[in-house]
Amino acid sequence: xxxxxxxxxxxxxxxxxxxxxxxxxxxxxxxxxxxxxxxxxxxxxxxxxxxxxxxxxxxxxxxxxxxxxxxxxxxxxxxxxxxxxxxxxxxxxxxxxxxxxxxxxxxxxxxxxxxxxxxxxxxxxxxxxxxxxxxxxxxxxxxxxxxxxxxxxxxxxxxxxxxxxxxxxxxxx
Numbered sequence: 001x002x003x004x005x006x007x008x009x010x011x012x013x014x015x016x017x018x019x020x021x022x023x024x025x026x027x028x029x030x031x032x033x034x035x036x037x038x039x040x041x042x043x044x045x046x047x048x049x050x051x052x053x054x055x056x057x058x059x060x061x062x063x064x065x066x067x068x069x070x071x072x073x074x075x076x077x078x079x080x081x082x083x084x085x086x087x088x089x090x091x092x093x094x095x096x097x098x099x100x101x102x103x104x105x106x107x108x109x110x111x112x113x114x115x116x117x118x119x120x121x122x123x124x125x126x127x128x129x130x131x132x133x134x135x136x137x138x139x140x141x142x143x144x145x146x147x148x149x150x151x152x153x154x155x156x157x158x159x160x161x162x163x164x165x166x167x168x169x170x171x172x173x
Contacts, residue, residue: 031157032096034134037171038065042135045128049079052101052108054135061104061146063139063171065160067132068093072114073154074130075122079109091150093131098160100152102145102169140170 054062093099113122
């Protein structure tokens with residue numbers, strides 16, 4: 001019986017040590033470089049807006065990592081030419097954090113704002129100065145992971161990459 005107790009104690013100690021290590025690594029996740037394999041393609045900044053162009057790399061689903069460079073949250077509001085029947089893909093990314101967006105659309109446009117009590121939707125800011133964007137052009141998706149959606153809200157770089165992988169999406173190089 002004592003051998004089983006010792007074994008359980010060792011396993012529990014290892015589990016606690018691993019969980020504490022993960023928590024510590026999440027706190028130290030302040031690396032702002034683009035994730036490995038995420039390229040500076042598939043988008044452009046025009047008239048203070050962000051245009052995502054996933055079809056430039058080929059007819060496939062693409063994944064974008066967006067880094068908020070500001071010292072405050074930045075809000076992204078989707079701009080549309082027509083009023084379709086799909087939901088708007090609005091999102092907010094906290095200061096110095098990453099958001100991950102997955103899309104298969106031909107082109108998407110976003111306008112960037114920061115919170116301002118004078119304006120209901122915030123004050124418009126230049127997306128080129130607010131965001132850093134990169135695209136994973138060769139991504140392996142499961143059949144249930146296709147579409148347009150925000151995959152990661154506001155995480156550090158390593159936590160964002162890990163969340164993508166946990167979701168079942170493989171960012172290939």
